Amino acid sequence: MPPKDFISALEVAQRAGVSRSAVSRTFTPGASVSAETRKKVTDAAEALGYHVNELARGLMRNQSGIVCLIVSDVATPYRSALLRELTGKLQNAGKVAMLINTDRSDGSVDRALSQAIRYRADASIILSGLPDASIVRLCLKNGQRLVLINRDDDEPGPLKINLDDFEAGERIVTAFARAGCKSLAFANSDAGTPSLMGRERGFVAAATRLGLEVSVERYGWTGYEAGRVLAQRFLTRPRRPDAVFCATDLLACGFMDAARHQFGISVPDQLCIAGFDDIEQASWLSYGLTTFAQPVAEIAAKAVRWLSIDENGNDTGSHSARLTAELVWRTSIRAG
Amino acid sequence: MPPKDFISALEVAQRAGVSRSAVSRTFTPGASVSAETRKKVTDAAEALGYHVNELARGLMRNQSGIVCLIVSDVATPYRSALLRELTGKLQNAGKVAMLINTDRSDGSVDRALSQAIRYRADASIILSGLPDASIVRLCLKNGQRLVLINRDDDEPGPLKINLDDFEAGERIVTAFARAGCKSLAFANSDAGTPSLMGRERGFVAAATRLGLEVSVERYGWTGYEAGRVLAQRFLTRPRRPDAVFCATDLLACGFMDAARHQFGISVPDQLCIAGFDDIEQASWLSYGLTTFAQPVAEIAAKAVRWLSIDENGNDTGSHSARLTAELVWRTSIRAG
DNA sequence: GCCGCCTTTGCAAGCGTGTGCAAAGCTTGC
DNA sequence: GCAAGCTTTGCACACGCTTGCAAAGGCGGC
Numbered sequence: 065m066p067p068k069d070f071i072s073a074l075e076v077a078q079r080a081g082v083s084r085s086a087v088s089r090t091f092t093p094g095a096s097v098s099a100e101t102r103k104k105v106t107d108a109a110e111a112l113g114y115h116v117n118e119l120a121r122g123l124m125r126n127q128s129g130i131v132c133l134i135v136s137d138v139a140t141p142y143r144s145a146l147l148r149e150l151t152g153k154l155q156n157a158g159k160v161a162m163l164i165n166t167d168r169s170d171g172s173v174d175r176a177l178s179q180a181i182r183y184r185a186d187a188s189i190i191l192s193g194l195p196d197a198s199i200v201r202l203c204l205k206n207g208q209r210l211v212l213i214n215r216d217d218d219e220p221g222p223l224k225i226n227l228d229d230f231e232a233g234e235r236i237v238t239a240f241a242r243a244g245c246k247s248l249a250f251a252n253s254d255a256g257t258p259s260l261m262g263r264e265r266g267f268v269a270a271a272t273r274l275g276l277e278v279s280v281e282r283y284g285w286t287g288y289e290a291g292r293v294l295a296q297r298f299l300t301r302p303r304r305p306d307a308v309f310c311a312t313d314l315l316a317c318g319f320m321d322a323a324r325h326q327f328g329i330s331v332p333d334q335l336c337i338a339g340f341d342d343i344e345q346a347s348w349l350s351y352g353l354t355t356f357a358q359p360v361a362e363i364a365a366k367a368v369r370w371l372s373i374d375e376n377g378n379d380t381g382s383h384s385a386r387l388t389a390e391l392v393w394r395t396s397i398r399a400g
Numbered sequence: 401m402p403p404k405d406f407i408s409a410l411e412v413a414q415r416a417g418v419s420r421s422a423v424s425r426t427f428t429p430g431a432s433v434s435a436e437t438r439k440k441v442t443d444a445a446e447a448l449g450y451h452v453n454e455l456a457r458g459l460m461r462n463q464s465g466i467v468c469l470i471v472s473d474v475a476t477p478y479r480s481a482l483l484r485e486l487t488g489k490l491q492n493a494g495k496v497a498m499l500i501n502t503d504r505s506d507g508s509v510d511r512a513l514s515q516a517i518r519y520r521a522d523a524s525i526i527l528s529g530l531p532d533a534s535i536v537r538l539c540l541k542n543g544q545r546l547v548l549i550n551r552d553d554d555e556p557g558p559l560k561i562n563l564d565d566f567e568a569g570e571r572i573v574t575a576f577a578r579a580g581c582k583s584l585a586f587a588n589s590d591a592g593t594p595s596l597m598g599r600e601r602g603f604v605a606a607a608t609r610l611g612l613e614v615s616v617e618r619y620g621w622t623g624y625e626a627g628r629v630l631a632q633r634f635l636t637r638p639r640r641p642d643a644v645f646c647a648t649d650l651l652a653c654g655f656m657d658a659a660r661h662q663f664g665i666s667v668p669d670q671l672c673i674a675g676f677d678d679i680e681q682a683s684w685l686s687y688g689l690t691t692f693a694q695p696v697a698e699i700a701a702k703a704v705r706w707l708s709i710d711e712n713g714n715d716t717g718s719h720s721a722r723l724t725a726e727l728v729w730r731t732s733i734r735a736g
Numbered sequence: 737g738c739c740g741c742c743t744t745t746g747c748a749a750g751c752g753t754g755t756g757c758a759a760a761g762c763t764t765g766c
Numbered sequence: 767g768c769a770a771g772c773t774t775t776g777c778a779c780a781c782g783c784t785t786g787c788a789a790a791g792g793c794g795g796c
Contacts, residue, residue: 117783121784
């Protein structure tokens with residue numbers, strides 16, 4: 065069996081007894097074809113198992129229909145949830161998603177990105193906290209539409225989707241205060257991405273405003289293990305905090321587990337904990353984590369909608385959206 | 401700024417003072433170019449910001465370099481871990497991953513798949529338990545290489561990667577028996593995929609062989625919530641099991657949480673629990689789940705290696721690999 | 737009946753690349 | 767110095783598709 069023998073529009077045309085153009089027009093929305101020829105063509109195409117060659121079409125139109133998703137930490141609950149939403153919505157919009165994994169620190173990132181450019185992707189969506197601004201410039205320079213999620217690059221052109229991180233930090237302080245907490249802690253990763261730092265700044269600002277004791281630790285990556293380490297640091301202090309806001313749900317899970325199982329601390333009686341993202345595990349019985357929900361569906365919808373609008377020619381120019389993270393109450397903070 | 405103005409090999413050729421073929425050959429591995437012209441070309445390409453148009457190249461070669469990943473439940477810990485490994489390794493192999501999300505039950509799956517065919521993907525890797533065999537046939541018919549992970553279709557041609565599910569089911573019975581358990585339970589989803597059923601059959605077979613009491617429940621999807629429901633079913637029985645094997649770690653987490661927090665049962669003292677997959681959460685302090693580890697890295701490596709071998713012309717034909725899932729001991733089963 | 741208009745159709749010119757073929761240039765051995 | 771052999775280079779065609787252009791056909795209004 066010959067591994068590749070796709071049938072071309074020409075063969076369909078011959079079988080249908082029409083010209084090659086007619087076939088092409090049949091599969092081009094908005095082209096002028098009579099109902100009769102369209103029928104003949106689709107019948108022949110069906111019989112032969114014809115599929116438009118999107119490579120050739122993209123070559124002509126100079127527009128590939130490919131959207132590439134640039135993402136690190138794919139296996140993380142929050143990222144994979146966002147990925148699910150994005151791919152689903154892109155498919156519904158008739159686009160196709162190319163996945164670029166920026167986990168590896170070697171040259172594979174650049175290689176993959178350049179690959180995306182070589183495939184003439186129409187757009188890129190960057191979900192990664194990766195701080196490399198040159199990637200952004202490269203995409204823009206090559207005529208790609210760009211969506212930045214939870215980043216803060218200043219380059220004009222891309223759609224920037226951000227959350228109200230600072231305000232979330234402030235709001236959770238109020239919740240802690242209402243629960244009677246006096247000594248506040250912020251557990252952060254040392255990744256230093258703008259969203260994480262925004263939460264931290266809001267938290268610290270609000271705490272000092274209320275005259276509450278507050279301290280910050282930063283360590284490692286935003287995962288479970290780092291949460292445990294941060295708990296170690298906070299809970300071995302002479303004066304333990306009675307409330308901690310973790311920059312991430314994963315950090316919060318690690319923190320809570322360490323507090324309970326290594327230090328025998330009862331949550332929320334002796335320690336209130338809050339997180340950010342609302343990953344699935346936050347709702348599990350073992351955690352019942354009060355946390356801020358990232359509106360992943362809304363983020364994905366906004367991104368895809370913007371890409372589609374743009375496609376229709378309206379140059380929407382630089383734009384930015386600011387969504388709010390809603391606080392989901394569970395059981396890791398005492399009632400007020 | 402014109403949104404799209406890529407520069408072509410022709411422009412590079414003119415700037416470098418060579419023919420367009422020379423440019424083409426410079427970027428084609430194994431082609432005959434002198435070091436001198438190669439230098440001139442790469443310099444010019446660099447200066448102009450040239451990127452080979454992979455669409456045109458794919459059109460000529462009839463081979464796109466695209467591998468499409470067909471996956472459902474992307475946001476699930478096990479799936480996203482596998483996805484991470486696959487995309488990383490594909491990138492290293494110089495291929496590019498196209499992601500197709502089969503979560504939606506409407507027509508978008510077929511549409512997306514047909515899109516993959518229209519992009520002339522060289523291969524597809526199916527990680528989804530989706531039982532639709534017509535997809536398999538469609539891929540094969542269109543000359544794609546195919547890798548099936550944890551499925552059991554009979555079609556010849558694809559590489560099939562499977563685990564020793566049956567044996568795992570048997571092995572865990574031994575572990576339970578050694579822990580002194582007498583009344584065994586198997587908590588399954590009702591998805592009925594071959595890997596899940598394999599674990600169940602092995603478990604039941606070994607248990608009856610040892611003369612141990614064993615019973616099975618199947619419910620819902622393979623997630624956390626189903627685990628809670630299954631716990632409800634088993635633990636409200638007049639005679640409770642003292643050991644349960646969950647077909648999936650997610651099921652096990654839900655089961656364990658329900659057992660502890662809703663029924664006040666102590667794990668592993670009153671109830672031993674084991675899972676399958678070794679997702680990250682299995683190692684979290686709240687669970688300490690003894691479970692079988694899916695060798696995701698090895699699975700991904702095998703899949704990608706096979707794709708690359710194939711590319712070099714050796715028609716490896718139908719092939720199948722059987723990997724073993726190693727039992728990771730934690731604290732959810734009593735010591736023997 | 738003729739003219740203008742609108743819809744449908746075919747022709748052919750591209751899109752950016754790979755590659756067979758032949759010519760040219762260079763090396764080697766005598 | 768010359769023929770044979772190898773390497774390098776350019777030409778031109780092919781890949782499968784879209785689309786502007788013009789020709790053809792259908793239709794109504796005068």
